[in-house]
Amino acid sequence: MSTTGRQDIEAMIARVSLGDRKAFAALYSATSAKLFGVALRVLNDRAEAEECTQEVFIRIWDAAGRYQSNGLSPMTWLITIARNRAIDRLRTRKTRPGDLGEAAEVPSAGPGPEALAIAASDRERIVACMGTLPQDRAEAIRRVYLEGETYQELADRFSMPLNTIRTWLRRGLQKLRECLTE
């Protein structure tokens, strides 16, 4: 990814939306290790992460035409598809209900500074801001985003009543947002 910038990935997605198979192969080369890494982190099983990544790339091929209108940066769009697909699989495995839907369905925020490229400075900022949170709160956010844990699981893990855990996590998210928008 280090040599492939946001504009390169956007161009690949645009060409994929026109049915360009070479662009699809290039997009795969540029992003598959990242997306497979996300699937592996969530699912913690190589065979299942492989199947998940296959579904993700099929989804990318089918939905590339809708990328332009969703207002997300390209890596965010790709990672959201991979993360949501992996977590849907995880929850199916745990036989829990709940479909997270697709990133392609997240409507546009409109063009503007919110549509961030994933520059090193952005990565450093979110990591630094996570570091300003109480440790248990940061851990909970990671567990939810990267491991698909639910409020019930957080309540069990942190020995808190279910009706308290939501306020508790929201307070952490609020603090994270304040740090990120300072």
Next chain:
Amino acid sequence: MTDSTGPDDDGIGLAAEYVLGLLSTEERAACDTRLETDPVFRAEVAFWAEQLATLAVAEVQPVAPPARLQARIERALFPDMARAWWRRLGIVPSFVGAAAAAGLVWLSLSLGWIGGPQVPAVPTYQAELAAEDGSLVVRASVTPEAVAVNVTAGGARTGRALELWLIAGEAAPVSLGLLPEAETALFSLPEGLDIAGALLAVSDEPPGGSPTGAPTGDVLAAGPITAL
């Protein structure tokens, strides 16, 4: 937040929970409706999507998926590329030495080919199909009417089957049948196939073979048919 145009605390919490996948089905549906009409909420959802994806980029190690995955995805999306992915295996004509040729004679004899009553032709072509890591090796002797195969190493995985394919020119792969558990087997060839320069390949399939008529699993071994 002092930003007067920003979302309220509840909007912030809901947007984050929406992206995190923490909402109930009803709450989620309400957010979907709100996203269509509330640009501030929409921007908040996009904000969280960007930030959390950035966290994933920062903290999740990239892991290269196995090489076979790309071929599998392209096969699922572009069935007409079958020929191309056989090629991607880097198949090169292999020279079969004297020992192998002796093996072919043995194979032909054991199948009743040489001097047999029904298949009078002696094999005029051969192919050797080997997995890159040597975990599956299949040797074939070929006439215009039939293919005799001998599995010299490896076999189907538990609960799976091995299917033999012939690919002539740019045509789609033609299934010749499933490899039996026995070491040797004889497959008849459809009429009118141009076998010289065609490929033989073995794919991993569900029991009973490919449900689609085209290879669905990994190609485990492949090799060109060459003149003896």
